[in-house]
Amino acid sequence: MDLGLAAQARPLRMSPLMETRSLADAAAMGDADAFERLVREHHARVLNVAYRMLNDEDDAADVCQDVFVKAFRALPRLRDRSQFSSWVLKITANCARDYLRRRRRRAETPLEDEVVPTVDERHSDSAATQDSDRIVQRLLMGLPEKHRIVIVLRDIEDMSYEEIAQTLACTVSSVKNRLHRARRVFRDRLTPYLGEGGL
Amino acid sequence: MAHPHTPLELPEEVRAALARQPRLEPRPLLVAAVRARVAPVAARRSRRLHRAMFRLVDALLDGELPEGARMALEGHAAHCAECACVLERARAGREVLRGVGRLSVSREQALRVRLAAGPGEGRKPSRLPGLVAATASVALLLGLGARWLAAPVPETPASPAPLIAAVDEAPQSPPAGLEPPAERELAAAPAAKPAARAVPVARARRSAGRRSAPETTRPDAAPPSLDSARGSAVLVVATQPPPATNASATPAHAPAGPTATIGRIDAGPITM
Numbered sequence: 420m421d422l423g424l425a426a427q428a429r430p431l432r433m434s435p436l437m438e439t440r441s442l443a444d445a446a447a448m449g450d451a452d453a454f455e456r457l458v459r460e461h462h463a464r465v466l467n468v469a470y471r472m473l474n475d476e477d478d479a480a481d482v483c484q485d486v487f488v489k490a491f492r493a494l495p496r497l498r499d500r501s502q503f504s505s506w507v508l509k510i511t512a513n514c515a516r517d518y519l520r521r522r523r524r525r526a527e528t529p530l531e532d533e534v535v536p537t538v539d540e541r542h543s544d545s546a547a548t549q550d551s552d553r554i555v556q557r558l559l560m561g562l563p564e565k566h567r568i569v570i571v572l573r574d575i576e577d578m579s580y581e582e583i584a585q586t587l588a589c590t591v592s593s594v595k596n597r598l599h600r601a602r603r604v605f606r607d608r609l610t611p612y613l614g615e616g617g618l
Numbered sequence: 619m620a621h622p623h624t625p626l627e628l629p630e631e632v633r634a635a636l637a638r639q640p641r642l643e644p645r646p647l648l649v650a651a652v653r654a655r656v657a658p659v660a661a662r663r664s665r666r667l668h669r670a671m672f673r674l675v676d677a678l679l680d681g682e683l684p685e686g687a688r689m690a691l692e693g694h695a696a697h698c699a700e701c702a703c704v705l706e707r708a709r710a711g712r713e714v715l716r717g718v719g720r721l722s723v724s725r726e727q728a729l730r731v732r733l734a735a736g737p738g739e740g741r742k743p744s745r746l747p748g749l750v751a752a753t754a755s756v757a758l759l760l761g762l763g764a765r766w767l768a769a770p771v772p773e774t775p776a777s778p779a780p781l782i783a784a785v786d787e788a789p790q791s792p793p794a795g796l797e798p799p800a801e802r803e804l805a806a807a808p809a810a811k812p813a814a815r816a817v818p819v820a821r822a823r824r825s826a827g828r829r830s831a832p833e834t835t836r837p838d839a840a841p842p843s844l845d846s847a848r849g850s851a852v853l854v855v856a857t858q859p860p861p862a863t864n865a866s867a868t869p870a871h872a873p874a875g876p877t878a879t880i881g882r883i884d885a886g887p888i889t890m
Contacts, residue, residue, distance in 0.1 A: 555718050573680075574715035580682065599676050606711040613710055 436501050443500035446491070454494075458487050461504060464576060465511045471571040472515035474560050478522070482514045489514070505586040508576075512568050512587065519564065558608050566601035573598055667694035671701040675708045 439460075445453035465486050470479035490507055497506060559567055565587075572578045572586065573594075580598075584591045628636075671691055677683050678691055695701040 551714065552718050555714060570715065574712060575718060577716075580680075595677065599673070602676050602708070602711065605715075606707050609711050609714060610707065613707075613714075 439503050440501040443494060443497065443503045447494045447497070447500065454491055457503065461507050462487070464504075465507060468508060468511050468568075468571055468576060469515050471556070471559055471575060472512070472564070472567060473518060473522075474556055478518060482511065482518050485514050486510045502585065505578075505582050508572065508578075509586045509588070515568075516564055554612055555609075558605055561608065562601055562604060566597050566604070569594060569597045570601040570605060574602075664694065664698070667691060668698060668701060671695065671698075671704055675704055678705070679708055679712055 439457070442453045442457050446457055462483060466479055466483045469482040469486070470476060473479050473482065486507060489510055493510075494500075497503070559570065562570065568587065569583060572583045573580075578586070580591045580594050583594045583598075587594070667690060670687075671678075671694065674683060674687070674691060678688060683691070691701075695705050
């Protein structure tokens with residue numbers, strides 16, 4: 420009898436997917452604590468994806484906030500709430516894309532897409548700062564958006580092809596193609612830094 | 619058929635038995651024929667793997683390839699310098715991307731605070747403190763101005779004649795029925811001292827002159843209309859109790875109550 424009671428008293432451990440689903444269900448019913456837990460679990464990933472897409476911490480924080488506000492409002496309409504993570508990252512990708520478009524329209528910053536750093540920049544960068552993170556971010560910003568998001572989700576956030584396809588609403592083959600092209604361009608541009616031993 | 623690159627491992631006794639056997643001479647034509655058939659196949663396979671290495675190197679590093687394809691590609695890279703270089707570059711780029719840092723915790727904490735503030739409140743600062751400060755400033759200025767206008771000032775011996783003349787030219791009483799209640803109360807009350815009445819008139823005129831109303835400071839200015847007097851009287855009543863209740867202090871030549879009140883605010887309409 421004691422063993423049975425002890426077993427009953429022991430809390431059941433749910434898998435992360437089930438836990439995310441139960442939290443999302445509770446948050447969809449209006450449970451603010453459940454949504455706060457979801458935010459705590461996901462905000463680091465959302466923030467980093469937004470930062471890698473936007474190359475600005477403040478903009479990334481703004482996008483991150485918008486993402487969770489939108490997620491909170493749209494959560495009751497989410498059918499499969501076990502896919503909350505990829506859904507939030509999908510919102511992140513869309514928000515970052517919109518933010519980039521607005522920024523481009525306002526022309527606050529120069530257009531960074533499709534801009535390849537020149538040789539002089541490469542040499543001065545590696546000789547002066549040796550900041551690998553900054554170099555990587557600059558190389559990432561030189562990729563097109565749809566390639567950048569794929570390489571960020573796969574190589575930085577370590578998501579599988581299927582998760583990326585679900586997040587970006589495309590096929591796995593498309594993910595592979597984009598990833599292959601993105602990595603090829605990234606490797607080509609990274610090679611001078613590797614040759615100098617800067618990274 | 620053993621792999622051409624793996625050495626054939628035989629037990630010692632088998633090797634000894636083979637060594638005792640008479641060695642067969644290979645037939646050159648047969649060997650050439652076999653090589654002619656095998657070599658193109660091997661070359662084609664190598665070229666195919668070589669092309670596939672450029673295409674599948676990412677899938678190879680991601681572990682997405684089946685075991686046979688992975689072994690074939692790695693076996694090819696072991697002998698092809700170009701493919702080995704491609705594989706090495708891909709590994710290096712992958713390591714670089716995986717080694718990038720993440721945003722600091724302080725940013726995340728700041729985000730949490732902003733999220734706790736609710737949707738939409740993180741960007742727009744609240745207007746309430748500004749409104750409270752503006753309202754308090756206006757109220758303070760009004761109070762100080764009214765106190766300054768109504769404060770008793772020490773008696774001055776000689777007042778400018780035009781100012782007193784203007785007071786004397788003030789209407790004695792408004793028409794019946796249009797008299798505001800405040801003025802009626804003041805009319806019933808005893809009048810203030812004449813000197814103490816004249817100086818506030820000058821002060822009010824000076825302040826009115828500073829408020830860009832030069833015609834009101836002229837000695838021959840027209841008497842104020844009832845509307846302007848009434849509006850100013852409301853302001854005085856609202857900020858100051860009725861002037862004096864001491865009947866003994868009222869001189870004999872002092873005008874009636876309404877004249878004193880209107881004379882005090884005779885400087886024209888005080889706009890707010």
